[in-house]
Amino acid sequence: MEDDYFSSDDDYQCSDQESMEDFEEPDFKLVTAKGPTTQVITKESLLVAQKEDLRKVMDMLSVREHHARTLLIYHRWDVEKLFSVYVDRGKAFLFAEAGVTVDEHRASDSSLSSSIMCDICMEDVPSDESTRMDCGHCFCNNCWTEHFIVKINEGQSKRIRCMAHKCNAICDEAVVRTLVSKKQPDMAEKFERFLLESYIEDNKRVKWCPSTPHCGNAIRIEDDQLCEVECSCGLQFCFSCLSEAHSPCSCLMWELWAKKCRDESETVNWMTVHTKPCPKCHKPVEKNGGCNLVSCICGQAFCWHCGGATGREHTWTSIANHSCGRYKEDQEKKSERAKRDLYRYMHYHNRYKAHTDSFKLESKLKETIQEKVAISEGKDSKVRDYSWVNNGLGRLFRSRRILSYSYAFAFYMFGDELFKDEMTEKEREIKQHLFEDQQQQLESNVERLSKILEEPFDQFADSKIMEIRMQVINASVIIDNLCQKMYECIENDLLGCLQLGTHSIAPYKSKGIERASELQVCWTNKANDTGGTEEVDRPSGSGSSDESGYPSRKRARKDDIGVGLFDLNLPAAEVVDRN
Amino acid sequence: MQASRARLFKEYKEVQREKAVDPDIQLVCDDSNIFKWTALIKGPSETPYEGGVFQLAFAVPEQYPLQPPQVRFLTKIFHPNVHFKTGEICLDILKNAWSPAWTLQSVCRAIIALMAHPEPDSPLNCDSGNLLRSGDVRGFQSMARMYTRLAAMPKKG
Ligand SMILES: [Zn+2]
Ligand SMILES: [Zn+2]
Ligand SMILES: [Zn+2]
Ligand SMILES: [Zn+2]
Ligand SMILES: [Zn+2]
Ligand SMILES: [Zn+2]
Ligand SMILES: [Zn+2]
Numbered sequence: 001m002e003d004d005y006f007s008s009d010d011d012y013q014c015s016d017q018e019s020m021e022d023f024e025e026p027d028f029k030l031v032t033a034k035g036p037t038t039q040v041i042t043k044e045s046l047l048v049a050q051k052e053d054l055r056k057v058m059d060m061l062s063v064r065e066h067h068a069r070t071l072l073i074y075h076r077w078d079v080e081k082l083f084s085v086y087v088d089r090g091k092a093f094l095f096a097e098a099g100v101t102v103d104e105h106r107a108s109d110s111s112l113s114s115s116i117m118c119d120i121c122m123e124d125v126p127s128d129e130s131t132r133m134d135c136g137h138c139f140c141n142n143c144w145t146e147h148f149i150v151k152i153n154e155g156q157s158k159r160i161r162c163m164a165h166k167c168n169a170i171c172d173e174a175v176v177r178t179l180v181s182k183k184q185p186d187m188a189e190k191f192e193r194f195l196l197e198s199y200i201e202d203n204k205r206v207k208w209c210p211s212t213p214h215c216g217n218a219i220r221i222e223d224d225q226l227c228e229v230e231c232s233c234g235l236q237f238c239f240s241c242l243s244e245a246h247s248p249c250s251c252l253m254w255e256l257w258a259k260k261c262r263d264e265s266e267t268v269n270w271m272t273v274h275t276k277p278c279p280k281c282h283k284p285v286e287k288n289g290g291c292n293l294v295s296c297i298c299g300q301a302f303c304w305h306c307g308g309a310t311g312r313e314h315t316w317t318s319i320a321n322h323s324c325g326r327y328k329e330d331q332e333k334k335s336e337r338a339k340r341d342l343y344r345y346m347h348y349h350n351r352y353k354a355h356t357d358s359f360k361l362e363s364k365l366k367e368t369i370q371e372k373v374a375i376s377e378g379k380d381s382k383v384r385d386y387s388w389v390n391n392g393l394g395r396l397f398r399s400r401r402i403l404s405y406s407y408a409f410a411f412y413m414f415g416d417e418l419f420k421d422e423m424t425e426k427e428r429e430i431k432q433h434l435f436e437d438q439q440q441q442l443e444s445n446v447e448r449l450s451k452i453l454e455e456p457f458d459q460f461a462d463s464k465i466m467e468i469r470m471q472v473i474n475a476s477v478i479i480d481n482l483c484q485k486m487y488e489c490i491e492n493d494l495l496g497c498l499q500l501g502t503h504s505i506a507p508y509k510s511k512g513i514e515r516a517s518e519l520q521v522c523w524t525n526k527a528n529d530t531g532g533t534e535e536v537d538r539p540s541g542s543g544s545s546d547e548s549g550y551p552s553r554k555r556a557r558k559d560d561i562g563v564g565l566f567d568l569n570l571p572a573a574e575v576v577d578r579n
Numbered sequence: 580m581q582a583s584r585a586r587l588f589k590e591y592k593e594v595q596r597e598k599a600v601d602p603d604i605q606l607v608c609d610d611s612n613i614f615k616w617t618a619l620i621k622g623p624s625e626t627p628y629e630g631g632v633f634q635l636a637f638a639v640p641e642q643y644p645l646q647p648p649q650v651r652f653l654t655k656i657f658h659p660n661v662h663f664k665t666g667e668i669c670l671d672i673l674k675n676a677w678s679p680a681w682t683l684q685s686v687c688r689a690i691i692a693l694m695a696h697p698e699p700d701s702p703l704n705c706d707s708g709n710l711l712r713s714g715d716v717r718g719f720q721s722m723a724r725m726y727t728r729l730a731a732m733p734k735k736g
Binding site for chain 2: 119120121122123142143146147150163164165166167
């Protein structure tokens with residue numbers, strides 16, 4: 001079904017006048033079949049987010065909340081995994097493994113005597129000043145409290161074990177809370193916060209937004225951890241490595257590339273190829289000309305090959321009283337290689353940089369274009385709708401970024417560093433040609449779109465504007481297709497063929513990186529906040545959605561479109577501040 | 580701090596009472612500092628440590644018994660889980676498996692058990708661990724016996 005839907009985008013390529021409305025905003029037709037699958041968890045909604053999961057486990061296993069939490073923390077908040085352990089290994093195993101004891105020992109023998117002997121402080125204490133945990137172990141409240149405080153300070157709030165030897169049971173959070181708050185209220189608060197944040201820290205589907213200064217949010221994803229997300233603070237990032245969104249580079253490639261660009265390693269490389277330290281004053285000296293006798297500004301002459309100080313008498317091939325030549329060949333090979341590598345890096349880096357630079361320039365273009373739109377809209381003209389301008393601009397930004405990252409990708413894909421043994425020389429050559437072909441096509445179309453958008457359309461007559469509009473729309477559609485193809489090629493023909501490497505890239509998002517929707521505090525059902533599009537069915541029995549007056553499908557959809565116009569790097573003010 | 584002192588005092592009294600019960604362990608508290616203890620333990624029989632007497636030093640933290648005491652061998656011992664130079668001991672109950680229900684006395688018992696059942700997979704003494712892991716039990720035993728004789732037995736004559 002969805003496939004049919006998608007394959008029809010090729011139809012946009014036609015350009016007959018009357019069906020123009022159809023590809024007016026080609027982007028919206030491509031709205032992914034699922035709504036946003038990522039959600040922002042704010043400080044306020046953190047509690048709600050975890051209540052959902054707690055509730056599921058409590059209902060399913062009929063346990064109390066603190067047991068559900070212990071189980072979930074043990075399974076890193078992976079409800080599905082928890083249930084599968086339950087189904088495969090049974091309840092007893094599930095509980096024992098996580099340190100949950102539900103057999104109630106409480107009432108059993110504490111009533112027998114009015115005092116107990118606490119094994120920790122070795123004192124006799126009245127029964128009502130002692131606490132028996134679910135596991136049956138009983139110690140005095142003083143000792144428990146001290147134990148809890150030590151553990152909270154050690155950062156182990158999430159799994160505070162019973163004090164008894166070899167007892168695996170996790171202490172009841174309610175007991176911890178009560179006892180600790182009696183003695184140190186601030187410590188109890190700390191405990192509470194740790195428990196709450198466990199939902200983020202121990203959860204593979206949730207990560208803190210890496211913004212600095214931190215926006216306070218976390219992002220929860222639905223299923224695919226390999227994706228790029230946008231927080232409500234506007235930061236776009238790669239969910240799996242938390243650095244900036246970098247597809248079509250894989251995380252490792254991006255990490256290497258960013259490091260390479262950051263370090264001066266290349267400069268250092270250059271220095272080793274082209275300079276040598278003077279044996280006297282240790283300043284780097286550049287070799288000029290072919291003669292192997294170099295001299296430093298300090299006056300010292302030395303041999304380029306071995307770096308040793310020499311006299312000044314020399315010919316082209318020999319220096320008086322100096323015959324080294326030992327490392328000559330080796331040295332030359334090494335520097336030859338270093339030079340080649342450096343040139344290769346420069347080739348890719350220049351292009352990468354050219355596109356990031358244009359991207360910065362074009363961000364400024366946005367303002368002037370807005371002005372032009374404002375002027376045009378003010379004119380008495382038949383053309384009313386200028387959304388195509390913004391759509392085109394959005395497309396330009398997105399494809400520009402993809403293009404720049406594609407150079408970093410190519411640097412590693414076709415270089416020796418990562419995949420030397422993955423391809424034969426011949427194979428690599430063919431694949432590189434294939435890829436560069438696509439890259440060049442994309443590049444020329446992106447440049448074309450950039451040119452068209454710079455046209456002073458606010459001074460044009462209607463017919464000319466309609467023509468420009470056609471060009472923008474056509475170029476956008478072509479670019480979209482080329483980007484899609486490039487991602488497919490990378491995924492299937494390039495990375496997909498690797499034997500050893502485990503590189504994969506975030507999927508192509510025609511509309512740009514999806515902004516995470518805010519987790520609504522009063523929503524109880526996930527299916528609701530996804531813009532009403534076909535959401536994965538959740539067998540959680542929450543089918544009867546609780547539509548507590550929250551954005552209807554239509555509104556969510558409309559917002560979607562609104563954001564779609566600018567959705568690159570410029571977050572629309574959609575997120576309600578709930579403070 | 581008060582709690583640890585009180586508890587150590589209780590243990591002190593317990594030790595006086597238990598002396599006769601466990602002749603293999605002799606725990607002594609430092610005269611001036613209740614947080615410093617030493618122990619003399621007998622090498623378990625049918626091990627290369629048999630016949631030796633080993634001295635342990637205890638440094639008890641203020642958070643005791645919520646946190647474990649630091650224990651090390653003062654007597655040289657050739658054992659995969661004891662650092663040959665420093666005498667540090669690799670034993671789970673002295674680290675993450677510590678429970679406040681342990682006492683200094685029971686720690687000594689655990690150490691005697693460790694002497695009888697080394698764990699060559701978490702060696703602090705690599706040579707000794709390697710000997711055991713490579714299956715050279717005789718090699719290990721003769722080394723261990725030699726050090727017991729040299730360091731843990733009263734000098735003859
Ligand atoms: Zn107590
Ligand atoms: Zn217990
Ligand atoms: Zn953020
Ligand atoms: Zn990444
Ligand atoms: Zn010089
Ligand atoms: Zn010359
Ligand atoms: Zn030379």
